[in-house]
Structures are given as structure tokens and as C-alpha cells.
Amino acid sequence: MMFATSDPSSFMPWYLRGNCDALGHVTPVIADHLSRARLFRLIDQRLSLDPGTRLDEAFAAIRASLFAAGLIGPERHELMPVRLEPYGAQLATIDRSALRALGLWATKIHVNGLVEAEGTLRPRVWLSRRSASSNAAPLAYDTMIAGGQPAGASLVETLAKESEEEVGLPRRLSATARKVKDIVVRYESELGLHREVLAIYDLSVPATFQPDHRDGEIVESALLDWPRFQAAVDGSLPMKFSSRVVSKDLLARLGQAAERDRLTSMPKAL
Known part of the structure; x- marks a missing residue:
């Protein structure tokens, strides 16, 4: 059963290493910040995470950058799983403070x-x-x-x-x-x-x-x-x-x- 109350067009999907399915969704403000910080790449209107970094390290850097910019709150010291799909395998972990800002499952x-x-x-x-x-x-x-x-x-x-x-x-x-x-x-x-x-x-x-x-x-x-x-x-x-x-x-x-x-x-x- 699925309940959806959001307008997907107000968020920008972002991808991991050329995957066809979006790993998360972010606001234009966060997409712009992470692109300028060179933590995300924007090529041909496709937003993706830099494939040259380890995922856990990349997510830690993203969280720190978003917090420094005042876009999320302080670290919660609770690691959450990062999954491509609702019941998919864990790909990495991320501090809870950044979970919603990146639109992760x-x-x-x-x-x-x-x-x-x-x-x-x-x-x-x-x-x-x-x-x-x-x-x-x-x-x-x-x-x-x-x-x-x-x-x-x-x-x-x-x-x-x-x-x-x-x-x-x-x-x-x-x-x-x-x-x-x-x-x-x-x-x-x-x-x-x-x-x-x-x-x-x-x-x-x-x-x-x-x-x-x-x-x-x-x-x-x-x-x-x-x-x-x-x-x-x-x-x-x-x-x-x-x-x-x-x-x-x-x-x-x-x-x-x-x-x-x-x-x-x-x-x-x-």
C-alpha cells in the first residue's frame, strides 16, 4: 500500500554511479549547494554522487557540508542504512540528520x-x-x-x-x-x-x-x-x-x- 502526498517535480532525483534508479531526491537549494561544493556532479541535467569516493566517506562529507551551510541540523550520532529500494540491501550508512534532506529511504x-x-x-x-x-x-x-x-x-x-x-x-x-x-x-x-x-x-x-x-x-x-x-x-x-x-x-x-x-x-x- 502506498500513500503519496508530495509533488516529485519539486525535488531533483540524484543517482549513484550511473544507476538507472534514483538513490534519493533533493530540493534545488541542496542540489545547487552540493554541486558547487563538488560533492555531487551535475552533467546534462543529471545529478549524481561522485563515483570516485567511498560511499560512507562521501555521505559523511555531504552531511558535514550541509550542516556547515545551515541546511540541516547537527549530527544525531545515529547511523541509518542507505538503500536504493525500500527493501534493498544496505549500500552505506549516513547520520540520521541528513536522511530527509537527501530524500533517502x-x-x-x-x-x-x-x-x-x-x-x-x-x-x-x-x-x-x-x-x-x-x-x-x-x-x-x-x-x-x-x-x-x-x-x-x-x-x-x-x-x-x-x-x-x-x-x-x-x-x-x-x-x-x-x-x-x-x-x-x-x-x-x-x-x-x-x-x-x-x-x-x-x-x-x-x-x-x-x-x-x-x-x-x-x-x-x-x-x-x-x-x-x-x-x-x-x-x-x-x-x-x-x-x-x-x-x-x-x-x-x-x-x-x-x-x-x-x-x-x-x-x-x-
Whole structure:
């Protein structure tokens, strides 16, 4: 499934070593800067990474140049995989701070935290509010757990780490999360072009659970009943784009399941 809200014509594709498929997409401002810095080559309107350098070294130089020019924020000290395709092999790594500016693929885990609600087939849903200092969508709401998959980590490892850091969820509980599906999204923000695989999980959380925000990325959590969750997804609360996509999917899936259960439980006409 693909959700796209960006206009590709507003970004310039760039290529690696003559490859036919674009490795990333950049704004004209960044394309001009990297060309002038001789980190990218522009030949016959085709933008490409200098093939004479090692990729990891090239990406480190690109990140440093973009930061020095004020085009991206400071180093995040978290290496992300560079892939030609959403599920392709890792070609290199790059610091997270430059990922969006270069329009590279990323994989993110999203965990729907669900609490059984008495007397209804639809659960209550945890949402987490991002801090005011977040690089993307400050003070907007996320799914209960959301985070990028760094280089060298599996999805399960990423889920366990983010669960502990963002809401204090013990690993014995995060290990029970159920993988539901992947959704591929493409959208733009002030950071650049986001191209993401959203790996979606559902997790049943005890009613006694209280989030413990440990890494400073989340400032508060909200446990919403189903009508309030619907309203939040419809716009009553600010939500990060990818989390709204995941939440809409949850509404559709569990709403349909609840309706099927309701119809199944109805007495049959004689």
C-alpha cells in the first residue's frame, strides 16, 4: 500500500554511479549547494554522487557540508542504512540528520498500544506526544511507540529499544507485539522528502500500564477511548503524518472487525 502526498517535480532525483534508479531526491537549494561544493556532479541535467569516493566517506562529507551551510541540523550520532529500494540491501550508512534532506529511504516501526475497554468491542488507544525540541513535527502526537530502524538493528531489536526508551515498556511485554503489515509512504516536510516503510505492530497493553518517558523524545501520553481516538485521527489533535496514516489503518481494521463481531453475535431470524 502506498500513500503519496508530495509533488516529485519539486525535488531533483540524484543517482549513484550511473544507476538507472534514483538513490534519493533533493530540493534545488541542496542540489545547487552540493554541486558547487563538488560533492555531487551535475552533467546534462543529471545529478549524481561522485563515483570516485567511498560511499560512507562521501555521505559523511555531504552531511558535514550541509550542516556547515545551515541546511540541516547537527549530527544525531545515529547511523541509518542507505538503500536504493525500500527493501534493498544496505549500500552505506549516513547520520540520521541528513536522511530527509537527501530524500533517502527509511524504515520506521509504529506500535499501536491497545487497552481492552469493558463493555465495547473497540479498545482504548495510547498516543504519545513528541517533545517541543523534536526535529520533525514538534508537539504532535505519534502512535504509542514510533522510531526509525538504525543500521545494524533488526525490526524486533528496534521495537524493543524504542519501547523501553519512549514509554518504559519492559521487553517481556514488547516481545508480544504482533506485526500487522507494512505501509509505504512518501511525503514532504520542512526537512525534505520522506520516503518510508512503516512497519506496523499491534500490542495489547494492561490497563494498569503507565508510560514512563525516559529519553526526552516524548513529553506525555494520552489514553483515548475509541470515539476520542477517531476524533484525534480526524483532526482534533495534531498528529505526525506517518502516525496519522497508521492510526487511520487501525481505525479501518478494528472498526471492520468490531462490526463483523457485532453482526455475528446478533440473533438469527427464525
